[in-house]
Amino acid sequence: MQFGVFTVGDVTPDPTTGRTPTEHERIQAMVIIALKAEEVGVDVFATGEHHNVPFVPSSPTTMLGWIAARTKKLLLSTATTLITTSDPVKIAEDYAMLQHLSNGRVDLMMGRGNTGPVYPWFGKDIRAGIPLAIENYALLRRLWREDVVDWSGKFRTPLQSFTSTPRPLDGIPPFVWHGSIRSPEIAEQAAYYGDGFFANNTLWPKDHTQRMVGLYRERFAHYGHGDPDRAIVGLGGQVFMRKYSQDAVKEFRPYFDNAPVYGHGPSLEEFTRDTPLTVGSPQQVIDRTLGFRDYAGDYQRQLFNLDHAGLPLKTVLEQLDILGEEVVPVLRKEFAALKPAHVPDAPTHESLKQEAATAPSTT
Template sequence: MTISSSLSHPLEIGIYTLGDHVPHPLTGERISQEQRVNEIIRYGIEAEAAGLDLFSVGESHQPYFTSQAHTVILAAIAQATSKIKLSSAATIVSTSDPVRIFEDFATLDLISKGRMEIIAGRASRVGLFDLLGYNMRDYEALYEEKFDLLRQINEELIINWEGEFRAPLKNASILPRPYQNRKLPIWRAVGGHRTSAIQAGRQGAPIFLAHLTGPVDVHLANIQAYREALEESGYQSQDFPVATAGMLYVAETSQKARQEAYTFISKGFTFSNGQAFPKRAFAQSENLNDILNIGSPQEIIEKILYQYETFGISRYVAQIDFGGIPFANLMKNLEFLEADILPAIRRYTGQKNADQIEPTDHMQFRENVQKLTKEVE
């Protein structure tokens, strides 16, 4: 399914959560599972109130997470909202049946009246394969086969299909059909491996890239490879959007934002990945060319717009709640987004001309962004 994208279009800004459920890094206390799930639902409702474009919930089947049944949480948010787009972040296609995925998300699309999307992922934490009875040796093959089938179900009303990992489908009608023109937007989640970005280009699938650390210009290589693969496969690359996702945290000052964010993010990584977030990598977040969007409102505006210019993205999705960050802090971040960050970004991307900014000149970029966003204040 083609979704239009161009630098002349506004940049969509969203939020995603993986539903992590960890103790507070300073007190050691952990809220209940019930509270965490209901806070995620409230988070989605408040994201719409703040004017964000998208709210996403991912599934993660391991200790210290609560969003294993992410479609159930999305259904609650869909029922309680009316405008904001909703998606998975991501749905693990490798260990799920594409027929069931489509049935679930088509139903969610009917509940939300056409606001639902799928981000199709592979599972970065491989314990899920043992939990659901799959073999890690089939990691790549499972994903490619099931992703292809999911896209075929999305495009065709009657399915005839045969593969390696599930029973054949013969004249199968997969119901219900989605609210939005009988099709769902389906994105391919891409990690650090360029081969996945290239495969997405060959398939003509929009991509969703998660970026944790590193320089912006290093991450550009995957996006360039994707667009080259699109063109080589006969597609027009400008017709296919690119979405990026990463950590964001904003406070009144850059120093306060970094102090608060590191405490939670580092402890969250300790629980979920077995080791703390590297201090040296986190310290680089003060640089415009670093992918971590942590700082004051003006700093966040500059960094998001720099990534928009460098990558040519259509959507940026922020992870703010990782590591047990208190709900009050999340609401404060939404206040900054609503009052300062979203208006500036929308004004800039709405009036953007290709010759206004040279993104490789960091100092000139900052000066131009500050000039263009002053009118919003």
């Protein structure tokens, strides 16, 4: 089981002070959070991709490449790589380069994003979101797996005898998760290719997540990749912790009430009841997270969002200390004890390399 943190990189005023960090401060804070994640023993750091205010991570590979140079073990990923509005040729090149720079410590999560205006900014039509995701990813897979590609499609100019460079490290493309909140077509896409499916369930009730993950598992088996419980699943989560739950609720409430996504809507109590958001003690976070298995099955990656809604960096680093010292060690032990032996771990570059080395020859 991999545990990690993800950031969407929002630049949000701190509602308790009224101060808004500069873009520079926010970018530097995201790097500090990643370095802290490795320090406390977390496995994964993932960044979103946005091209609109109030978000700053418009170039995930630039940030992840800088973090790769300053870390040794941390797995680097994305909380969304915009497969719809980004050219698959550029994605293939950028993430293969990052693969080499990080010595294989990279995977990525494909997604369509949640900001409609980004489509025309990059010359795309939001009404073609799903077809774009399907066509662009099909091309991306070929670019990583074929040395010379001839291709034509609906949404970009044809390719003739094209070779994407650099080639993937060791001939092994980065592992891909397909992230979706609400689209069964994306669960189907992940299942078709035997890729991972990340249900970013942070804003949704568990019955919705259960249906999406169940669909993915069912279709994964349908396409011949193995039994449903061998499918590769990731989940999102949001937490805020203090030693005593009442202190956590009191401190976090103003940030929740003014959050850019869910602020000024349901109460904190309603939201924590209906979504994975957990505000309380470390033990409450442990209990709640272990409960995700009840409706998602045995899964491979759990990412937590800690730095949203204007929380100051000092507070986020305190949350990481609690996560690394008190929460993740217990979750590792408990999830490992519950996981059947036949359920696979999350793929890594090394495991995929080993799998390729032992696979029967097709020649």
